[in-house]
Amino acid sequence: MSKSIIVGSTLAVFGLGGLAFGAWQVQQAPQGPQFADITAVTPVTETVSTPREVCENVQVTRQAPTRDPHSILGSAAGAVVGGLVGNQIGGGSGRKIATVAGAIGGGFAGREVQRRVEAGQTYTTTEQRCHTVNDTREKTLGYDVAWEYDGVRQVARLEQAPDGERVLIEQGQPQWDVVRDAPDKS
Numbered sequence: 001m002s003k004s005i006i007v008g009s010t011l012a013v014f015g016l017g018g019l020a021f022g023a024w025q026v027q028q029a030p031q032g033p034q035f036a037d038i039t040a041v042t043p044v045t046e047t048v049s050t051p052r053e054v055c056e057n058v059q060v061t062r063q064a065p066t067r068d069p070h071s072i073l074g075s076a077a078g079a080v081v082g083g084l085v086g087n088q089i090g091g092g093s094g095r096k097i098a099t100v101a102g103a104i105g106g107g108f109a110g111r112e113v114q115r116r117v118e119a120g121q122t123y124t125t126t127e128q129r130c131h132t133v134n135d136t137r138e139k140t141l142g143y144d145v146a147w148e149y150d151g152v153r154q155v156a157r158l159e160q161a162p163d164g165e166r167v168l169i170e171q172g173q174p175q176w177d178v179v180r181d182a183p184d185k186s
Contacts, residue, residue, distance in 0.1 A: 035166040036149035036174060044157065045138045055130040064121040074114025075107045082106015147174060 068074070086102020087095060143161045147154055149169055156174065164179035 034149075034169045035180065036147045036169050038145060038147050038162055038165050038167060038179070039153065040144075040146040041161050042144045042146075043161070044141045044144055046141060047136055048139045049134045049136045051132050051134050053130050054133050055128050057126050058129050059124055060127050061122050061124050064118070064123050066118045068114070068118075071111040071114045074110040074112075074117075076110070078110015078113065079103040079107035082109065149174075 080103075082101075082105050083099050083103035085106070086098040086100070089095065089098040089102075142157050142159050145156050145158050145162055147156070147167055156176075158176060162176060162179040164181050166180050168175040168178035168180075
């Protein structure tokens with residue numbers, strides 16, 4: 001083989017190798033920042049219940065207290081009136097029996113009249129009545145953010161909702177502090 005063929009072949013091999021290496025470098029050249037698409041943002045909440053006491057003034061009607069719990073006054077007044085009425089009936093010993101019977105009957109009647117009169121006596125007062133109510137509210141715990149990169153869908157829980165539609169990916173991880181809107185597809 002001649003020296004020129006060997007030199008030419010060697011140069012051709014190196015040239016083709018250089019060309020292949022250049023093509024490989026073009027493929028490996030940085031393509032700019034990579035972004036993942038944010039596909040869903042779902043708030044994560046819980047219901048918080050806070051009890052509190054509510055008081056209000058209410059008009060209440062009550063039975064008036066009796067000043068004579070044994071109804072002595074009514075019994076005595078009834079006995080006197082019954083005795084007087086019984087004394088008007090009959091004569092002799094019949095009058096005495098009618099007077100005693102009138103006094104006993106009048107005593108019972110007077111006691112019942114007094115109890116009925118006192119039962120109808122009421123007074124109205126204002127009382128404070130309290131009860132517990134529960135105030136409920138929704139508390140946001142965070143946001144479940146779904147994102148897709150290279151055909152793989154993943155979900156991350158964040159404290160704040162991202163403000164955009166795409167997130168920067170560095171070394172396969174989302175950089176949530178770099179969120180952008182999607183480019184215009186005009």
